[in-house]
Amino acid sequence: MDTQQEQFEKTVNVFINSVDNYFTYLTKQSVSTSAPYVKDANEVMLKECTGMIGISGNKKGFIYISGGMDMYRDLIKTYVGLDNPSTNDMLDMAGELSNVVAGNVRQTYSNEFMITVPIVFQGSPTKLKFPDDVPIYVIPIKWNQHEAYMVIGLK
């Protein structure tokens, strides 16, 4: 295993801990993750509702978390207490989830790890294009029976 690979795996673990902390702290239900894998260039790993964060500073790239409406509906019901959230509410929650997961990574990487405001979208936008020169890792996650993807592209 080369050093670059080890560094990337450490970074992935920081993100996994961050997403687990988010759900466990707010909902008392932890997240289970499957083994991360590298995404093929043409593979689209998107569910219904996605929050994406751009990353700059000493690491550059992006992270997104994509889950079904049911996951965000359950999260909003548990955390905010709303029984019938609108689509906009669920997109907002997707953005906030990604924002907190990425923002908490600064506990490890300090303020040289800079994040953008979240971009949120529903479905699979046709204009979404990933950089060719960045390895993109997919981490399948499951919370409260809902499957989602955390996808990280960093260099």
Added chain:
Amino acid sequence: MKKLLIVDDSSMMRQTIEQNLGDYELEIVGTAGNGKEALEMVQDKKPDVVTLDITMPEMDGLDCLEKMMKIAPETRVMIITALSDKLTGLEALKKGAREYLYKPVTHEDLREGFDLLLNKK
């Protein structure tokens, strides 16, 4: 009754904050989704207390805080942000924030934050 302004680009977070105000003598005079809107509301509504996110479009919370302290230095500001590094927390406190909460925040965290913020002189 003290006047409260809630500033966060997430409507879900704004609603979560609003839900925890029952025990306090706070009247919500406005909500804002970015720092620029927040500053306009500070000038217009003159809130006593502000909850302020940092990562927001148009103008971020730290820039907003700095400007807010110039026009309304007595405002009690509680930062509520996902940016969990110590340096950003220290910077916010230096710029005039009185409390700093790291997201994710539970309802209990929010109430503890308001307890501290409102009891401080």
